[in-house]
Amino acid sequence: MELHRPVMPVEVLEHLAASRGGLFVDGTLGLGGHTELILRASPDNRVIGFDRYTEAITLAKERLADFGDRFKAVHADYRSVKETLESMETGPVAGILADLGISSYQLDNLERGFSFRTAKTGPAGTSGTEADSPLDMRMDRTEGLTAADLVNGLSERELADIIYQFGEERAARRIARRIVGERAKTAIKTTAQLADIVIRAIHQKGYWRIHPATRTFQALRIAVNRELDGLDKFVADAVDSLEPDGRLVVITFHSLEDRIIKKALRYQSGQCRCEPDQPGCTCGAVKRVEIITRKAIEPGEKEIADNPRARSAKLRACRKFSA
Numbered sequence: 001m002e003l004h005r006p007v008m009p010v011e012v013l014e015h016l017a018a019s020r021g022g023l024f025v026d027g028t029l030g031l032g033g034h035t036e037l038i039l040r041a042s043p044d045n046r047v048i049g050f051d052r053y054t055e056a057i058t059l060a061k062e063r064l065a066d067f068g069d070r071f072k073a074v075h076a077d078y079r080s081v082k083e084t085l086e087s088m089e090t091g092p093v094a095g096i097l098a099d100l101g102i103s104s105y106q107l108d109n110l111e112r113g114f115s116f117r118t119a120k121t122g123p124a125g126t127s128g129t130e131a132d133s134p135l136d137m138r139m140d141r142t143e144g145l146t147a148a149d150l151v152n153g154l155s156e157r158e159l160a161d162i163i164y165q166f167g168e169e170r171a172a173r174r175i176a177r178r179i180v181g182e183r184a185k186t187a188i189k190t191t192a193q194l195a196d197i198v199i200r201a202i203h204q205k206g207y208w209r210i211h212p213a214t215r216t217f218q219a220l221r222i223a224v225n226r227e228l229d230g231l232d233k234f235v236a237d238a239v240d241s242l243e244p245d246g247r248l249v250v251i252t253f254h255s256l257e258d259r260i261i262k263k264a265l266r267y268q269s270g271q272c273r274c275e276p277d278q279p280g281c282t283c284g285a286v287k288r289v290e291i292i293t294r295k296a297i298e299p300g301e302k303e304i305a306d307n308p309r310a311r312s313a314k315l316r317a318c319r320k321f322s323a
């Protein structure tokens, strides 16, 4: 198994100001790559790691066992950060990290059907699919509908909207029409079946830069796990949970998430979000943080060459004001 490499390690530690010692929250523990870096940044650091994926919790606990009680893992959604920390009676924390999306480990775990595991480029008209798996995609298997439930159960219009909105896929209508046509013949249960349907719907010629089904798979994963829901509230709750001068660092991997995080941070920094033609402000924006990344930070060329999964990462961070 390829170990997930933590994205922008230096930038994460710097923006969390992790060398100063304190209690940190890793909202997306994964295999504990960032958590380990935080724990190593100061002997006074402690980390509470959140994850929805039970396998990640087990593996991170094994990896970080040497840190003893400086590390604690909780099976929880980072969107419940405020309530969870309150119930643990931690008091305000020095920093919170959220490295959104899924890890290499999950992509490689074929059982969950997050990926169709293909060659990165391939001739159009062939699936390039090397392995097949059930179309599940749930990070937390204890809840919710699977990708197969959505693909076989939603209307053509609903599927097209999901693929267009969450995948930013221009051929969404064609793909949705093809899915509905194919599922009338036989239920779509596996990643290879879906990847082949998308390829046939798109009819892309020449060589692929990314596999034609990538956007459709991203869209379904976001829908299944409701990945964009509550991100805005997460930012507000995370800021509530920080101590004065505490830091929030968020890494996103696609423009939909980044846009939400950027707006939410601006709102926390006091920027009004009312319509420009509205007579007075009703949004209640209050200056609670200073945004410490003027523009989103992106990985350098060397990191992208070493870790291609970092290529679309964007890091944004803020510091909570003292008063």
Ligand SMILES: C[S@@+](CC[C@H](N)C(=O)[O-])C[C@H]1O[C@@H](n2cnc3c(N)ncnc32)[C@H](O)[C@@H]1O
Pocket (backbone or CB within 6 Å): 004, 005, 006, 007, 027, 028, 029, 030, 031, 032, 033, 034, 035, 050, 051, 052, 053, 056, 076, 077, 078, 079, 099, 100, 101, 102, 103, 139
């Ligand atoms: C990109 S990986 C994090 C990798 C980690 N930073 C590392 O260095 O190993 C994202 C992790 O967040 C988890 N995750 C995604 N959405 C979540 C949520 N809403 N609440 C908690 N964990 C979530 C995924 O299961 C995955 O393990």
